[in-house]
Amino acid sequence: MNLTKDQKKQKSQDLASEITTGGTVFFTAYQGLKFTEMEAVRQALNPAGAKFRVERNAIVEHAISQAKIEGADTKLFQGPTAIAVGGDIAAVAKALVDFQKKNAALKLRACYSEGVWYNEDQVKQLATIGTKEENLSKLAGALYSAVAQSAQVLQAPIRDFAYVIKALEEKQGK
Numbered sequence: 001m002n003l004t005k006d007q008k009k010q011k012s013q014d015l016a017s018e019i020t021t022g023g024t025v026f027f028t029a030y031q032g033l034k035f036t037e038m039e040a041v042r043q044a045l046n047p048a049g050a051k052f053r054v055e056r057n058a059i060v061e062h063a064i065s066q067a068k069i070e071g072a073d074t075k076l077f078q079g080p081t082a083i084a085v086g087g088d089i090a091a092v093a094k095a096l097v098d099f100q101k102k103n104a105a106l107k108l109r110a111c112y113s114e115g116v117w118y119n120e121d122q123v124k125q126l127a128t129i130g131t132k133e134e135n136l137s138k139l140a141g142a143l144y145s146a147v148a149q150s151a152q153v154l155q156a157p158i159r160d161f162a163y164v165i166k167a168l169e170e171k172q173g174k
Helices: 005-022 035-045 057-066 089-102 120-126 132-173
Strands: 024-029 051-054 082-085 107-113 116-119
Touching: 005 024, 005 057, 005 082, 024 089, 035 051, 035 082, 035 089, 089 107, 089 120, 089 132, 107 120, 116 120
Parallel strands: none
Antiparallel strands: 024 082, 024 107, 051 082, 107 116
């Protein structure tokens, strides 16, 4: 389908606003993936809150410049490109890396999130850190553990004092 110049500009502007709102963009090469596999990637990214789609390189490149993102490597816009926009960066990275393990045709190229560019290896590292919710639950557990230990330490002198009193009562009662 050939798009008019105005349609291309509109698609580029829409994508730029999505990138600005979502804050995260993953660049992938999808050559060799079947339609059903592309749909499987989309389904895997839905829980992470990301939208996965194929866009023309010129539109993506123009959207990146409209979103005022600097430092994009020109190699990102060579060959067939699919992008994942939005979502929790760690959750999206995990979903993409897990899918890539099952199907080597999906190639991670790079990721941009909140002013930082990540290469393929760094994206794979992001996949190992866990989602925001997982990390918050670990933090809450650690804080609860620290508070519980502090409470036990503070209660120990009172408990020990009660044991001493009880022992004295038993000794005097004999």
